Amino acid sequence: MLLTTEAPAADSDTLAFIDREHKLLIDGDWVPAESGETIDVKNPADGETIATVAAGDKADIDKAVAAARRAFEGGEWPALTASERGRMLWKLADLIEEHLEEFAEIESLDNGKPRAVAAAADVPLAIDLFRYMAGWATKIEGTTIPISVPYMPGAEFHSYTLREPVGVVGQIIPWNFPLLMAAWKLGPALATGCTVVLKIAEETPLSGLRLGHLIQDAGFPDGVVNIVTGYGETAGAALAAHPDVDKVAFTGSTEVGKLIVKAAGETNLKKVSLELGGKSPNVILPDADLSTAIGGAANAIFFNHGQCCCAGSRLFVHKSQFDQVVEGVAEQAKQIKLGPGMHPETGMGPMVSQIQQDRVCGYLESGFAAGAQAVIGGKRAGGEGYFVEPTILVDTKPDMDVIQEEIFGPVVAAVPFEDPDELIAAANDSIYGLAAAVWTRDISKGHRIAKQLRAGTVWINCYNIFDAALPFGGYKQSGWGREMGHEAIDLYTQTKAVTLQF
Numbered sequence: 380m381l382l383t384t385e386a387p388a389a390d391s392d393t394l395a396f397i398d399r400e401h402k403l404l405i406d407g408d409w410v411p412a413e414s415g416e417t418i419d420v421k422n423p424a425d426g427e428t429i430a431t432v433a434a435g436d437k438a439d440i441d442k443a444v445a446a447a448r449r450a451f452e453g454g455e456w457p458a459l460t461a462s463e464r465g466r467m468l469w470k471l472a473d474l475i476e477e478h479l480e481e482f483a484e485i486e487s488l489d490n491g492k493p494r495a496v497a498a499a500a501d502v503p504l505a506i507d508l509f510r511y512m513a514g515w516a517t518k519i520e521g522t523t524i525p526i527s528v529p530y531m532p533g534a535e536f537h538s539y540t541l542r543e544p545v546g547v548v549g550q551i552i553p554w555n556f557p558l559l560m561a562a563w564k565l566g567p568a569l570a571t572g573c574t575v576v577l578k579i580a581e582e583t584p585l586s587g588l589r590l591g592h593l594i595q596d597a598g599f600p601d602g603v604v605n606i607v608t609g610y611g612e613t614a615g616a617a618l619a620a621h622p623d624v625d626k627v628a629f630t631g632s633t634e635v636g637k638l639i640v641k642a643a644g645e646t647n648l649k650k651v652s653l654e655l656g657g658k659s660p661n662v663i664l665p666d667a668d669l670s671t672a673i674g675g676a677a678n679a680i681f682f683n684h685g686q687c688c689c690a691g692s693r694l695f696v697h698k699s700q701f702d703q704v705v706e707g708v709a710e711q712a713k714q715i716k717l718g719p720g721m722h723p724e725t726g727m728g729p730m731v732s733q734i735q736q737d738r739v740c741g742y743l744e745s746g747f748a749a750g751a752q753a754v755i756g757g758k759r760a761g762g763e764g765y766f767v768e769p770t771i772l773v774d775t776k777p778d779m780d781v782i783q784e785e786i787f788g789p790v791v792a793a794v795p796f797e798d799p800d801e802l803i804a805a806a807n808d809s810i811y812g813l814a815a816a817v818w819t820r821d822i823s824k825g826h827r828i829a830k831q832l833r834a835g836t837v838w839i840n841c842y843n844i845f846d847a848a849l850p851f852g853g854y855k856q857s858g859w860g861r862e863m864g865h866e867a868i869d870l871y872t873q874t875k876a877v878t879l880q881f
C-alpha cells in the first residue's frame with residue numbers, strides 16, 4: 380500500500396541546515412568546488428530537489444589530500460596523546476547524540492529511509508561506533524619479541540613492535556547508511572591517528588556534511604578530516620588514484636571495488652580495504668521455530684528496503700515448509716506500508732534514486748523473462764517517488780541473474796531444498812560471501828552450518844545484528860579486510876619492528 384507522499388515537515392533547524400549553501404571541508408575551511416559545479420540532492424520520496432552541494436573533482440581532492448598530508452606530518456594532530464584523540468572521538472559521539480533527531484530527519488529526507496528507523500538504528504549505531512573507537516585510541520599496543528639471530532652467536536638484542544597509523548587515508552562511502560558508513564570509516568582512522576579525505580556519496584551527502592560541522596566542534600585540528608562531495612567517476616577516482624594517499628577504504632559495488640584496486644596498483648600501491656556486494660543466503664531448516672524465522676526472513680530482505688550489502692536475498696526453505704514460509708513472508712510484506720520516510724506509518728521508503736529504482740525493476744523484468752514468478756510485489760509502486768513493492772520471487776533457476784547478482788532492493792528469491800548437503804553447496808554458490816543466516820532449534824546443527832557457510836558474518840536464529848565490537852566484512856568478492864571490532868584498528872595501522880643491540 381502506498382501512503383500519500385505528504386508527510387510531516389522536518390524540524391525548522393533541520394530544514395535550515397538542508398537549505399544552506401553546502402561546500403567542501405578542506406583544511407578546516409568550508410570552500411566551494413574549484414570548478415564551481417554543483418550536484419542537486421533529491422528527496423527520493425517525491426523526486427524534488429532539496430539541496431545543492433558542491434561537485435568536487437580532482438582539483439579539490441588534490442587540495443584535500445595536501446591538507447591531510449600536512450595535518451599528518453606535523454602540527455597539532457601528531458602531537459596529541461592517544462587519550463586526547465580518544466576524548467575527541469567521545470566528544471564527537473556526544474555531539475551526534477545531541478543532534479540525534481536532526482540526523483534522523485536528514486537521513487530520512489536524503490536517503491528515503493523511515494525517520495524512526497534512522498533514529499533507532501543508523502544514528503545510535505554511529506554514536507556507539509565512535510565511543511567504541513574512542514576506547515581503542517589508548518589500547519593500540521605493540522609486542523616485545525625475543526629473537527635469537529643465528530649468524531650472531533652471543534649477541535643480545537631487545538626487539539619490539541610499534542603499531543603506527545598508516546597515514547593519509549582516502550575513504551569512499553555509499554548512500555545506503557550515509558552517516559553510519561561515515562562513522563565506520565572515520566572512527567578507526569581517527570582512533571589510530573590517521574588523517575582523512577572522506578568522499579561521501581553523491582546521492583546522500585547531507586548527513587556527512589552535518590557531521591563535518593560537528594567534527595570541527597569536537598576540536599579535531601584543521602586538515603585531520605577533509606570532506607569532499609562529488610561524483611565517483613571524478614572525485615572518487617581521483618582519490619583512489621592519488622599518489623600521496625597511503626590507504627583507500629571503499630564501500631560500494633564490487634565493480635567499483637575492482638577499479639579501486641586497479642587504481643591503487645597503477646599508482647603507488649596504496650593499501651586497500653573493501654566492503655563490497657553480497658547475495659546472502661538465509662536458510663530455514665525444518666526444525667526452525669517458524670514463528671521467529673518468518674519474521675526474520677522478512678526483516679533480512681526488507682530492512683532498509685533491501686539496500687543492504689548483507690541483505691538476505693536468497694531464502695532457502697525445506698520443501699516440506701516452503702509454501703507455509705513463503706505465505707508467511709508474503710503476509711509480512713503485505714503489512715508493510717510504503718511511503719515517505721518522514722511519514723510516521725511508513726514501514727518502507729523509496730529506493731534512494733531513480734537509477735536504483737530502474738536497476739531493481741530491470742532485475743525483476745529479467746527474472747520474469749527467465750521464468751521466475753512473483754508471489755507478491757514485482758513492480759514499481761506509483762507516485763513521483765522511487766518506490767518498489769516488496770517482492771518474493773519463486774520458480775527461479777540457479778543461473779538466473781536474480782539468483783547470482785546483487786539486486787539491492789526489496790526482492791527475495793525463495794528457493795526450496797530437500798537434501799541438506801545440496802543446501803550448503805547451493806548457499807555457497809555465489810561469487811559473494813558477505814553474510815548468511817541459519818534458523819534451527821538444533822544448536823549443534825546451527826554451529827556446524829555456520830562453519831560450512833563461506834561468509835564473513837553468520838547469524839543463527841537472528842538477522843541484521845550489528846555491533847561496533849563485531850568485525851564485519853566479506854569472504855570472496857565481498858571484500859578485503861574487516862571493519863569494526865579490533866580488526867578495524869589493524870586496517871588503519873601498520874607494524875614497525877624495532878631492534879636494539881645491547
Ligand code: NAI
Binds near residue numbers: 655657
Ligand atoms: P558505487 O559502487 O558506484 O558507489 C559507491 C561509492 O563509490 C560512491 O561514493 C560513488 O561516488 C563512488 N564511486 C563510484 N564510481 C567510482 C569510481 N570509479 N572510483 C571511485 N569511487 C567511485 O555504487 P552505486 O552506483 O551507488 O550502486 C550500484 C550498486 O552497487 C548497487 O545496486 C549495489 O548493488 C552496490 N552497492 C553496494 C553497497 C554496499 O554497501 N556494499 C552500497 C552501495 C551500492
Ligand code: MG
Binds near residue numbers: 632
Ligand atoms: Mg555507481
